Amino acid sequence: KQEVTQIPAALSVPEGENLVLNCSFTDSAIYNLQWFRQDPGKGLTSLLLIQSSQREQTSGRLNASLDKSSGRSTLYIAASQPGDSATYLCAVNPDYGQFYFGTGTSLTVIP
């Protein structure tokens, strides 16, 4: 069974700092990987999806990379803002449809 780990569990940074969130998974045979953001009391918002044939995806200040061979993905956030404060979750899809989630990294950006 796929195991997904996110470290650190919590991160606090000053506004304007660039930061990296980590996601690791145990089985490299994945179909795709998706990064989400979750605000308190809310559902999940899709940020980026990387297919297994891709190395990275970018959206605005966000860049996600995927290294299947090492079982790792990173989410890079440039020039962090207080509005980026949320929990960030990664989810791995080993075959079509089924996703396994990590426990998330809680990010606080201090003004």
Next chain:
Amino acid sequence: EAGVAQSPRYKIIEKRQSVAFWCNPISGHATLYWYQQILGQGPKLLIQFQNNGVVDDSQLPKDRFSAERLKGVDSTLKIQPAKLEDSAVYLCASSLAGGPFEQYFGPGTRLTVT
């Protein structure tokens, strides 16, 4: 384009009572998922539908949980009878049937069992 809709947003029940949650996916999304998210954890898949057929229900506690998706659109998840450990957020998501299976989530239903 309307997102995934869920209701109710909050529900408080006593243990051994029953409860039902409703989900309406994004129009045209054939695949629908129900997840359970316990506080401090990532979502756990309970059941996955493709149209009105079940693709995966391996983690659904079938002695108390049931789900249906009539006509391949709306879906209902039911718990009967509820236990204290069922207190969680129940999330519904949908995706297109073909790849890359990007999932879109609804706002969730927060269930408290007392």
